[in-house]
Amino acid sequence: MIVGAGFAGHRTARALSRILPRDRAEIVLLNPTDYFLYLPLLPQVATGILEARRVTVSLAHTLPRVRLVLGEAAGVDLEARRVAYTDPEGRHGELAYDRLVLAVGSVNKLLPVPGVAEYAHGFRGLPEALYLRDHITRQTELAAAEADAGECAARCTFVVVGAGYTGTEVAAQGKLFTDALYAQMARPRPTARAAWRSGGTQPRWLLLDIAPRVLPELDRRLSATADRVLRSRSVEIRTGTSVREATEAGVWLDDGEFVPTRTLVWCVGVRPDPLVDGVGLPVERGRLLVTPQLNVPGHPEVFACGDAAAVPDLTRPVRKKDGHGGDGQRDFELTPMTAQHASRQGDVAARNVAASLGHGEARPYKHHDLGFAVDLGGLKAAANPLGVPLSGPLADAVTRGYHLAAMPGNRVRVAADWLLDAVLPRQAVQLGLVRSWSVPLDTASPELARVPDAPAGKGPHRTTE
Known part of the structure; x- marks a missing residue:
């Protein structure tokens, strides 16, 4: 079993x-769930590159000799x-x-930071990725219609805590996503464009970590590549910095600065x-x-x-x-x-x-790393296959090739979505299927979204929030 x-x-x-x-x-x-979730591609679901079903691989299809119990x-x-x-x-x-x-x-992973459990959202399951995609789109749309410059700036500010694999990819790809949304919404709306520009407001992303550099667990060359790409996209990297308190209006940093925001993405680890x-x-x-x-x-x-x-x-x-x-x-x-x-x-x-059970001989687990790959979006990546540091389009090709090889299914569909994303604009719509209260940070089941109260015996995840 x-x-x-x-x-x-x-x-x-x-x-x-x-x-x-x-x-x-x-x-x-x-x-x-009845699927295997390919977690490394979740940032692409959250930023509109891949549809959700592309990263969910059917257990019944890939494990025909296994009895699945939900x-x-x-x-x-x-x-x-x-x-x-x-x-x-x-x-x-x-x-x-x-x-x-x-x-x-x-x-x-939770830390005893006031307000984080109430106002932050994690990034470990498909519901959280779908929620973040809707949330980013919604905040950008609300900012476009906002007359108050301060409120507009807060809605256009996105804070990611944790500069490991997940946080770095979310910030790198999220900035491209919000820039695309900004361009789509401002182009046909002169009034919105004028309001945003008069307040100096454009999508702002902050990546925080108490470590001295992004991707602290990886080779310094990969870290330097990711840092360079993030800064070229105007992502604000705050190393040696974390959140002291989260509130409904924004976050207090441990250096005393208050950042007005409506988005706090928690990627500090697991x-x-x-x-x-x-x-x-x-x-x-x-x-x-x-x-x-x-x-x-x-x-x-x-x-x-x-x-x-x-x-x-x-x-x-x-x-x-x-x-x-x-x-x-x-x-x-x-x-x-x-x-x-x-x-x-x-x-x-x-x-x-x-x-x-009498079939073969047992052996110890021993593995030598063959390299790492970090997808930064926009034909940018950082990779070191077999210890050879790569960056730019070549690293992106290696990274995508690795993901296709590692996925147990859906390879053609994923490749098709990548091709469509390269030639078509992303869809700036929010479906509203996953609400904020259904993806709490403090949960033992990030793979399942909470549902409203149901009759007795109809669902283990009920809440009155």
Whole structure:
């Protein structure tokens, strides 16, 4: 049984279905949605390049030998070997297992900053991307009709907190999106254009991070490329800076500046799914402790991989000092919480689960990075395949090629949307299908939008907001 169909869970299910004979085992996948979400392309959904279904890959289509159970895992009984879950209609159930793979992924990382939970929105699920797309369009349209210069400026100001992968891509591509919206709305409306220009108002994006540079976890050359592209688009990069307080009218920065805004995008990182805390097993930095073979110590029938697992990185050894100040036993850093590691850990988890059932031999997880790619939009990217630093259109081609190769489906549709975006203007419309209250920052299920009150038993995610 596999819990979660993200990068780690989907890869585990797919590999297991190929390794295990059809008549020897049943593979069950528990997931809240019937699709695999290709997270790296979410910024393109939020900025109107890709339609939402392009980044959602059908589980039934890509995993024909796997039994899909729709539901959210609510708890794990290790002694009885059962997983409790709640289905989309609010009904409760249990599933038994012989082998369990926990690949529940991660959710938005929260910090004790006043007002953030109320006024910020994360970027971990499809509902959040759809909400942000509508919200950006709506704020730009409202600004075009606003007579007050101060209110117009606030609606045209977008603040992104966190200059990692997600935050950098959202800011880089978001600035292009709002510039395009600004041009579309101002061109046929002389009054709006005059009002905006008289107040000196154009789309303004701020990217904040307490780190000394953007993309602090990557090579400095990639960071420099991203920094150069962002600044060329007039994105304001504030390093060594974060949010002290968020309010309805704007945000207070920790340097004392107040920035009027109606948009706060929270991309400061992720934390393991809250289910991990309820399992009752040892954790490190909130992630389940596992061996290099991805086994949970003391429970040979339980495996964990992806963001929920504290997987030792055998390529990055460190030495802990003993009590006498000398070198103690050899230890390893943990693998970063990235899609690249999660998908490859899924392959190893599948192999080792099969080995525990008598098919093949178990092996430890060991992976050498082959490079990174950051899509900055507008034929701009930063990439270092095999350690070779690239920028500009060549890096963009490598980045898009990587995404097409990594996606388990929808490749032609994604490529078609890219082609259409290159020759046609983006559609400046808001559908209003996802409201602000339906995508709270503090949620254990960013993949699901909350729904209004429903009759008893009709939906596990109800709210009275």
